[in-house]
Amino acid sequence: MTSIWAFIVAIGVLVTIHEFGHYLAARSCGVRVLKFSIGFGQPIFKYQAHAQATEWVLSWIPLGGYVKMLDSRETDVEHVPGTDWSQAFDRQSIAAKMWIVFAGPLANLLLAFVCYWGLIAQGxxxxxxxxxxxxxxxxxxxxxxxxxxxxxxxxxxxxxxxxxxxxxxxxxxxxxxxxxxxxxxxxxxxxxxxxxxxxxxxxxxxxxxxxxxxxxxxxVVPAVIGEVMPNSVAEQSGLQAGDRILTVNQKPIADWQQFVKLVRASPAQPLKVEYQRGESQFQVKLLPEAIQQAGQKIGRLGAAVNMDAVxxxxxxxxxHYSASQAALRALDKMQETITFTLKMLGKMVTGQASLKAISGPVSIADAAGESADMGLKPYIGFIALMSISIAVMNLLPIPVLDGGHLLYHMAELIRGEPLPDKVLAIGQRLGLGMLGALMLIAFFNDINRYLIG
Missing domain, CATH: 2.30.42.10 (PDZ domain)
Incomplete structure (x- = not known):
């Protein structure tokens, strides 16, 4: 359940920031925004101050969003009397259109910077x-x-x-x-x-x-349980904080690290655990939950050590950093992440790295849940990392993505006129095909990780 809510909140924040970047840039250029929508499917919330104002929409499926701007190519002029077409997106200068398109990924980069800056400034x-x-x-x-x-x-x-x-x-x-x-x-x-x-x-x-x-x-950390997670295997087996692990499958346990290593190496495999509670000793059979981590299946009980006692x-x-030092450190961290992401993408394109590295929504939700379980700071760090990933992916020169639109506008700048509608239509189909293929690969990877193993 933690993974689901952590995923929904993270995606909601990332999509909203991205689309709000487009919205603010459009308004700064005098472009009329008809609709600002977060999510897809049946709307659960709508608000519009008046007929000429932006309609704000929130829908059930939190996996995307969009900003719909006034555009003469998409609206029948004859049926919209009194419309100020100088506010249409397609009537703006090439520089203005490129700024509006670029502002979405830029907003994600700014979000990542603020997250990293805030975390680093605390030390x-x-x-x-x-x-x-x-x-x-x-x-x-x-x-x-x-x-x-x-x-x-x-x-x-x-x-x-x-x-x-x-x-x-x-x-x-x-x-x-x-x-x-x-x-x-x-x-x-x-x-x-x-x-x-x-x-x-x-x-x-x-x-x-x-x-x-x-x-x-x-x-050396004693093999004493400090915390038991709700609804975990450890809780369902009756383990409690303060229990000292003595043996696993009759093998003596010297410290917490040894216990964790045995559990991680035993996903969905029965373990006979002997533990001490007070002056009494007990035995219990455990079946560690099998989870995926870094592409590997490991076991998890849902018990943590009390590190405060160590x-x-x-x-x-x-x-510790000053505000300016923290800002520079945040920029360095972003640069490292962006560089690594681009290198990884380049190797996948050239066949030097496997497409198995592409994660689908299940993997992302799992990572969101794990970071949320570790605390607020790791979760904020996860959001920053995802925000950078979204910015980089959206700037790829693929039609239907922001990078593809920037490519169109650069071509318009060189040609002195927009690309023909036929070329745009072909690009749209190619872009949708590429995205569809990426989604299939991501879903296949998720199925392979979590169902097939």
């Missing part, structure tokens, strides 16, 4: 890039990376947090190149190794650290 908290247990036989082991060492830089770029290290490794994996890793031992010795990410199989995703055999160094100070780095 960024991250984990120091200390290397935890290195998986035997992994690329990290082959590179002789050692537990307890601190990652200083990757390919000459300094890293301050584990998250930054993960992002840089993901970018290197995308181009399939080895990475020069500079580390520092607890004794202060500096070493340089090469992590051969060019040998890492599979499609680039957020699990790059795990697939390379790396994990962040964390304090001293993370030696493992954390907190960075």
């Amino acid at each position: 960024e908290v991250g984990l120091k890039p200390f290397i935890g247990p290195v998986e035997q036989g992994s690329l990290a082991a082959a590179a002789k990376l050692r537990q307890g060492d601190l990652i200083v830089s990757l390919d000459g770029k300094p890293v301050a947090t584990w998250q930054e290290a993960q992002w840089q490794l993901l970018e290197s994996w995308l181009v399939h190149k080895p990475v020069a890793v500079v580390t520092k031992t607890p004794q202060g010795e500096v070493h340089q190794q090469v992590l051969p990410l060019n040998q890492l199989a599979g499609e680039p995703d957020g699990e790059v650290m795990q697939k390379a055999g790396l994990a962040v160094l964390m304090p 001293d993370l100070t030696p493992y954390q780095v907190v960075r």
